[in-house]
Amino acid sequence: MKSMHVKAFCQLLAFSLLGVSALALAQDGKMYPIDAPDEPTAIALNTGGVDGQEAEESWFRQWGDPMARNISKATLTPVLADPAKANGASVIVAPGGGFMWLSMGNEGWEVAEALAAEGINAFVLKYRLQPTEPTLDAFETQMNQRFAQAENATDDEEAPKRPRWDLSDQIEDVEAAYAMILKRADEWKVDPARIGMIGFSAGAGLTMATTLESDKVDLAFIGPIYGGLNAVEVPADAPPMFAAIASDDFLFHGQFGLISAWHEAGIPVEFHLYQNGGHGFGLGNPDRTSNKWFEAFMHWLDVNKFLTESTQ
Template structure:
């Protein structure tokens, strides 16, 4: 296969337009991004965001509307008590790169949640990337397009971004010190739906190839799905994610086609699932359905269910709970599959 040169990296101005550095909020004036208060003003000691951000598409993303949405970054510090940014209006999908001091050859494409109406930057993105980068894993946090923003094929826009991101990581593996056979995906909530869709639909042609990277496989080598949205049909669907992705009244065939547990094949990678039984947003049956489908297809899979934990806990909201063990559980599982 033809080697692919590294994708274009954003300069400082473009990075700020993507909301890349919260502590540089003053520089966002006039960019269309709502800047959060600097971390120091909030009494926080917040590490700087990485300066390395990789655009997914050399030109406009597939199916772009006449006017691209304008990205807005909001910090929900007042409600959460910690840096907790969300992004909406994503017109230039990208990956933020977290390079470890000593790469161990593994990589993770991290896909935060947000109900397909926002992307949760910190809690399910940057915080997890810092954690695994400290262990030697090169991490790429995906900021993907949202189906509600007028893309021509709303149900495929985010999947197009996920496929393209995985291919770009694989195409530039040597430059990052990555083994191209050790690239995993980790997704949370609606990001778990996107990660599961990538794991089950990686071979589906969702966009016209744009360069040599698109000749490469988009299959992740392992998938980790944390409190994932899986079902698109009642009674176990997450109504908000379903409506954002498919519209108000999708037909049963569309629901089934976009429910990853119906798309599991022998090409689906080994999968790690984790859910809390008291999740008030995404019923635990979503993980149970996915696990059952993986078992039926004889795909190696691990399912961890915890009595308590709620939803959206990431790494931060687990203190004092048994679910706090989940990163170590994932590490051991991934290592058993030669990925960590």
């Protein structure tokens, strides 16, 4: 397994959880239960269940977006580019949600559709989550308690209230997704040398954890979007990185450690700090400068020749 700085990783995860708190549980962000949507193209990854999971997978809607929780069986949903436009580049998309739910709409399916429209094969990863309470009201109480712990946490790695999580299940889900994409590369018109991963909030944390810890996933590029920015120990073979966050995101604390670490390691990195956009903006919210991040990401992929097959 690739090594990393334990304290920095714990900070990154804590900030990823803290980052969803105000958006997800604000008074004007009421949760409404919904029936599970049809996912006819979702493929089971068969990576096992979740210890302590008793409640069944359930869905709710918030801010108009479908959210899933109590996920104990990971799936991968291919959103393939039109063959006439496909360029072979492919991206695993990891939604966020503090590892307790997944924002499947604005940070999953919508992003995948946008990538596919640009000729990029996208694969939405519905990864396993930590167990939560069966009822939505109890879940909201549970989340408020968890966020209070995160908000009271300090940078001291000995602080007793800092959330510390084992992401081995979630990394295993990424590894299974990556293996499946490689196995079906010919069928899906995937160039194995140009498979990247993009994640949002906690999904950005999972993207980073996979990059730093897994020796079974060889990503060509990564895109952590509004994730934690604490410094980490960068592996020598780490991929180029595109990162973006808004300055009014309460997850951003004026820290640039992650960006500096990539730069100091001599690995290509592009960083966009937007004036506004808050947290959880997905592809964008009205009248925010962060709305241009996807165009910038596509330009970065193009300039770095990830959208064209290598002739070497």
